[in-house]
Amino acid sequence: MRRLFLIGLVAGLLVAVLAAPSTAAEEGGEPEGPAVTTTTSGAAVEIPPDEGEAEDLPWTARFIYPGLIALTVLSIVVIVIYWLIAIKNKYRVVEG
DSSP, rough: HHHHHHHHHHHHHHHHHHHHHHHHHHHHSSOSSSOOHHHHHHHSOOOOOOOOOOOOOOOOIIIIHHHHHHHHHHHHHHHHHHHHHHHHHSSOOOOO
């Protein structure tokens, strides 16, 4: 059972580490759409460049990654508790 937890822990940490750069690349990229160029044409009304709408993160970044991180933390907690219980039950003090 401990081996299964360790495999899950390693897999969760790998996914968290590998997912962080990909979400950072998705958030800060070149804006899509036509480029805004400014010229001094002498127009009566200046229109500010469109800020655009903020794009939502894909569902994988919103649900799977936090879930895997929570599962990894939960696995660590369970492994520590299991280890403490196993050590406590393994060695007993004999009162004489």
